[in-house]
Amino acid sequence: xxxxxxxxxxxxxxxxxxxxxxxxxxxxxxxxxxxxxxxxxxxxxxxxxxxxxxxxxxxxxxxxxxxxxxxxxxxxxxxxxxxxxxxxxxxxxxxxxxxxxxxxxxxxxxxxxxxxxxxxxxxxxxxxxxxxxxxxxxxxxxxxxxxxxxxxxxxxxxxxxxxxxxxxxxxxxxxxxxxxxxxxxxxxxxx
Amino acid sequence: xxxxxxxxxxxxxxxxxxxxxxxxxxxxxxxxxxxxxxxxxxxxxxxxxxxxxxxxxxxxxxxxxxxxxxxxxxxxxxxxxxxxxxxxxxxxxxxxxxxxxxxxxxxxxxxxxxxxxxxxxxxxxxxxxxxxxxxxxxxxxxxxxxxxxxxxxxxxxxxxxxxxxxxxxxxxxxxxxxxxxxxxxxxxxxxxxxxxxxxxxxxxxxxxxxxxxxxxxxxxxxxxxxxxxxxxxxxxxxxxxxxxxxxxxxxxxxxxxxxxxxxxxxxxxxxxxxxxxxxxxxxxxxxxxxxxxxxxxxxxxxxxxxxxxxxxxxxxxxxxxxxxxxxxxxxxxxxx
Numbered sequence: 001x002x003x004x005x006x007x008x009x010x011x012x013x014x015x016x017x018x019x020x021x022x023x024x025x026x027x028x029x030x031x032x033x034x035x036x037x038x039x040x041x042x043x044x045x046x047x048x049x050x051x052x053x054x055x056x057x058x059x060x061x062x063x064x065x066x067x068x069x070x071x072x073x074x075x076x077x078x079x080x081x082x083x084x085x086x087x088x089x090x091x092x093x094x095x096x097x098x099x100x101x102x103x104x105x106x107x108x109x110x111x112x113x114x115x116x117x118x119x120x121x122x123x124x125x126x127x128x129x130x131x132x133x134x135x136x137x138x139x140x141x142x143x144x145x146x147x148x149x150x151x152x153x154x155x156x157x158x159x160x161x162x163x164x165x166x167x168x169x170x171x172x173x174x175x176x177x178x179x180x181x182x183x184x185x186x187x188x189x190x191x
Numbered sequence: 192x193x194x195x196x197x198x199x200x201x202x203x204x205x206x207x208x209x210x211x212x213x214x215x216x217x218x219x220x221x222x223x224x225x226x227x228x229x230x231x232x233x234x235x236x237x238x239x240x241x242x243x244x245x246x247x248x249x250x251x252x253x254x255x256x257x258x259x260x261x262x263x264x265x266x267x268x269x270x271x272x273x274x275x276x277x278x279x280x281x282x283x284x285x286x287x288x289x290x291x292x293x294x295x296x297x298x299x300x301x302x303x304x305x306x307x308x309x310x311x312x313x314x315x316x317x318x319x320x321x322x323x324x325x326x327x328x329x330x331x332x333x334x335x336x337x338x339x340x341x342x343x344x345x346x347x348x349x350x351x352x353x354x355x356x357x358x359x360x361x362x363x364x365x366x367x368x369x370x371x372x373x374x375x376x377x378x379x380x381x382x383x384x385x386x387x388x389x390x391x392x393x394x395x396x397x398x399x400x401x402x403x404x405x406x407x408x409x410x411x412x413x414x415x416x417x418x419x420x421x422x423x424x425x426x427x428x429x430x431x432x433x434x435x436x437x438x439x440x441x442x443x444x445x446x447x448x449x450x451x452x453x454x455x456x457x458x459x460x461x462x463x464x465x466x467x468x469x470x471x472x473x474x475x476x477x478x479x480x481x482x483x484x485x486x487x488x489x490x491x492x493x494x495x496x497x498x499x500x501x502x503x504x505x506x507x508x509x510x511x512x513x514x515x516x517x518x519x520x521x522x523x524x525x526x527x
Contacts, residue, residue: 020198027205034212061229084392086412086443088433090463095238095435110231121387122412136231145239145490146442146463148393 048179050166051187054152056176059137059144063153066168067135073160074135074153074168076113076128079190082150085123090146091139092116092126108142110134130156150190157185242435242464243483249437251469251478252503252516254485258292259512266506269513270307270315271498272328278315279506279513280304285317287330288513296330306494308348308355310370316355318345323357325372338374339366347397347448349406354421356406360396363389365408367421378423380410395447395462395492401472402455409449414440416449416457416474429474435464438476450495450503458503460493467493467505467516480516481505 052063052074063074088100092114097106102116113132117125128151135153143151155168155177169177180187260266260279268280275290285304287296298317306318314333315326321343323336336355339345340362347358354375355368365378380389389396390412397409405426406419415430435441446459455472458480465488467480480503483489487509494506503516 020202024198024201024205027209031205031208031212034208059232061232064229064231084412084443086390086392088414088443090442095235095242097434100433108235122390136229138231138235141232141235147444 047182049155049157049162049182049185050160050169050177051155051180051185052153052168052172053176053178053187054154054189055187056174057137057140057153058174058176059141059153060173061137062171062173063168064134064136066171068163068167069159069161071133072135072168073155073157074137075130075133075156075159076135076137076139076151077154077188078126078128079150079152079188080125081190082148083126084148084150085119085125086147087122087124089116089124089126089143091143091151093142095142109139110136114139126151152189154186154188239435239464242437242441243489245437245466245479245482245484249479250482251519252480253519254481254514255502255517256292256515257507257510257512258288258515259510260286260288260292261294262286262297263511265508266511266513267492267494267508268304268307268318269494269496269504269506270309271496271504272309272313272315273311273499274313275498276313277504277513278307278309280307280317281508281511292513298326298330300324305345306347308350310350310352310355312352314350314352314370316348316350318348318357320344323348323355323368323372325355325370334372336368336372336374338368344394346394347399349398349400351400351404356398356400358396358398358408360391360394363391363396365389365398365406365419365423367423376423378406378408378419380408380417380425382425391444393444395444397446397448399450401451407449407451407457409446411444411447414445416446429470431474437466437468437479448493448495450497452497452501453499454501458495458497460495460505462490462492465489465491465493467495467503481514 064072067073093106094108099106111132111134113129115127115129119125137153140151140153166177263281263284265281266279270278277288279286283300283303285298286294300319302319305320308316313328317324321339325333327333342361343359344361345357346360349356357366367375389410392412395411399407401407404421408417410417414433417428418426420426431440440446441461442463445461447462448460450458457470460467464483465486466483469477491508496504505514507514
């Protein structure tokens with residue numbers, strides 16, 4: 001049977017070099033963990049792309065100018081399944097349009113990037129001409145306010161250069177941009 | 192190189208790496224909100240915002256009460272009866288209140304309440320998506336309607352005690368039922384076999400009873416109100432030029448709701464610009480019940496009901512309230 005020592009343990013005296021050794025040891029561990037995390041993020045990042053959640057978007061117009069590409073990689077897209085195919089379209093017609101026609105002054109889009117096609121009375125189909133769309137979102141605003149919200153914005157990945165730090169995401173007022181899997185790069189409405 | 196210099200260099204390198212790591216983490220963190228500076232959006236908001244202003248001289252009604260239906264998380268349907276009971280529906284719940292907002296009864300359904308109506312005997316009709324049920328005044332089930340398609344979306348009901356009309360937004364048709372729920376005929380709104388019929392771009396398709404056994408149907412895609420006899424024959428109606436101006440109907444699906452006052456005048460509500468207005472039965476703009484500024488959001492479903500004293504009851508989903516409006520100074524300008 002061993003007799004327990006009755007002598008109280010003396011605290012080890014902390015020398016300057018000992019303190020430095022401990023501090024550096026801790027820092028090294030933190031750095032290793034940080035580097036491992038950063039490497040893991042970078043590897044994950046390769047399989048992810050930026051996308052805009054249309055349910056969060058408030059169509060502020062920042063997508064047009066904040067993107068590093070000119071014109072922006074963000075374009076309007078159309079969920080036909082949600083569209084009412086109306087003669088009076090809040091996304092197509094200017095709020096002060098005198099006639100519901102295709103005249104330039106009747107159109108809301110500043111670049112004429114929406115094509116209107118007559119189907120049958122009273123239905124019309126609206127198609128985005130991607131080459132003309134500048135991603136300003138004014139059609140999305142009109143459609144959301146007066147229509148069914150079938151027009152919405154998406155980052156087009158045939159154009160997007162997928163910056164590490166998306167310039168639009170940085171200024172998005174509602175944090176609607178997020179990284180999504182590269183093999184499912186779109187966040188669509190009406191599906 | 193001395194041991195001391197080595198230590199200092201190691202510490203400096205460690206600090207630099209730590210700062211780099213912090214910077215990366217800050218980039219990943221959510222950014223503060225930045226206001227839009229896009230002049231196109233600003234111009235659009237200015238143009239539509241101008242139509243939110245209403246000349247106070249045109250406002251004929253004032254709000255006299257705002258009742259919060261107890262226990263409802265939302266309110267999307269309203270009806271009233273001759274005993275001044277108020278029926279408020281939201282989600283799968285329906286609350287029956289007296290005129291002060293005190294709960295009299297509560298009912299829970301298996302589907303969301305999409306519309307409500309009462310008849311002169313104070314029977315209650317409840318639209319539940321693709322079903323319609325009727326209840327006695329004490330809450331006992333009278334009947335479940337038959338002959339409704341599985342894909343139907345019943346958005347409005349109107350009943351006179353003998354027949355019940357149900358608007359199906361999915362099929363763009365109005366069905367007429369007997370009071371005990373048997374389908375009698377369907378109105379498709381086509382003036383001829385190849386005609387376009389009702390245009391219903393979104394789930395807003397309202398009906399209400401006119402004077403002298405007529406039915407009014409809102410044709411929202413055409414900004415039109417159409418009057419039919421009970422056999423489904425088109426006998427009249429009017430349409431308004433689409434536009435944001437106060438006297439017009441804005442957007443593609445307006446008016447979203449409508450009801451009739453005792454003198455035959457028609458009260459309408461719109462979404463996009465949330466406003467409630469009065470027209471004569473021939474379509475002449477009379478005045479405003481509630482201006483857009485009275486609502487917290489402009490994209491609201493403002494269901495309407497009119498009680499025996501011509502008070503106008505409005506659902507306000509944003510505030511979860513039934514808001515009640517009464518005429519400020521009655522003038523006989525509703526009659527033509």
